Amino acid sequence: MSAKLSPRQVGDVTVIDVAGRITLGEGSSNLREGIREMVAKGNKKILLNLGEVTYIDSSGIGELVSGFTSVANAGGQLKLINLTKRVKDLLQITKLYTVFEVFDDEAAAIRSFA
Amino acid sequence: MGVWSGMAENTSEIKEVDTYLDSALGSADEAEHLVLGVAQQMGFHEDDLHKIGMAVRESIVNAVVHGNRYNRRKRVHLAVLNGKDHVTVLVGDEGEGFDPDKLPDPLAEPNLLQQSGRGIFLMRAFMDEFQIRRLSPSGTEFKLVKFIQ
Numbered sequence: 614m615s616a617k618l619s620p621r622q623v624g625d626v627t628v629i630d631v632a633g634r635i636t637l638g639e640g641s642s643n644l645r646e647g648i649r650e651m652v653a654k655g656n657k658k659i660l661l662n663l664g665e666v667t668y669i670d671s672s673g674i675g676e677l678v679s680g681f682t683s684v685a686n687a688g689g690q691l692k693l694i695n696l697t698k699r700v701k702d703l704l705q706i707t708k709l710y711t712v713f714e715v716f717d718d719e720a721a722a723i724r725s726f727a
Numbered sequence: 728m729g730v731w732s733g734m735a736e737n738t739s740e741i742k743e744v745d746t747y748l749d750s751a752l753g754s755a756d757e758a759e760h761l762v763l764g765v766a767q768q769m770g771f772h773e774d775d776l777h778k779i780g781m782a783v784r785e786s787i788v789n790a791v792v793h794g795n796r797y798n799r800r801k802r803v804h805l806a807v808l809n810g811k812d813h814v815t816v817l818v819g820d821e822g823e824g825f826d827p828d829k830l831p832d833p834l835a836e837p838n839l840l841q842q843s844g845r846g847i848f849l850m851r852a853f854m855d856e857f858q859i860r861r862l863s864p865s866g867t868e869f870k871l872v873k874f875i876q
Contacts, residue, residue: 638752671845679842706852708834
């Protein structure tokens with residue numbers, strides 16, 4: 614299943630629950646468009662919940678990076694929660710694990726935007 | 728079509744798959760299915776199956792996107808060889824070729840936040856052996872090898 618995004622608001626933080634595969638094609642473009650939409654609406658605090666992401670390839674990693682950069686360029690922050698072991702390993706070997714702020718707990722992640 | 732180097736260099740390897748795929752993204756699914764079918768039968772455990780699958784998908788996407796540039800008249804060659812204690816996957820395209828030494832390092836600081844450029848790095852990271860060679864008269868072949876732990 615290509616990645617599906619379900620945004621919800623927790624205070625002034627937009628949490629985007631991502632489920633499925635973030636791969637080149639529909640999955641990665643869904644992620645790209647989803648983040649772009651949030652930024653266009655003026656949402657500057659974005660939390661991607663990757664707990665239901667079953668697979669991510671280099672293109673998906675690229676969209677995470679692109680999203681991070683575009684949100685930062687708009688004066689906002691994009692953070693990650695609930696990485697599976699495989700996604701975490703991928704971010705570690707690509708040296709991106711320390712670029713993103715990553716949390717296991719949503720409440721702690723939301724507090725971090727303050 | 729170039730001269731494929733699909734002949735097994737190691738004569739003890741059995742060619743389990745030898746096929747041509749379309750220059751379309753859907754070929755990544757097909758290739759992954761074919762390769763993992765062989766790898767599973769060989770006894771690779773789940774973590775290595777995942778790594779092999781990822782490396783194969785990256786190689787097919789590279790062949791489709793960068794090699795053949797989605798040209799429907801060009802095909803991607805896939806061969807899978809069973810070497811008993813290792814699997815060899817050969818992925819070839821009909822593109823113009825490239826110089827791997829000129830690829831930017833995706834782990835270098837200036838490149839860390841680039842949107843693309845991690846595919847070949849991940850193929851190297853997930854497989855035990857990885858080689859790139861030019862095909863004659865044109866094209867590129869990736870050779871990916873994984874040993875059973």
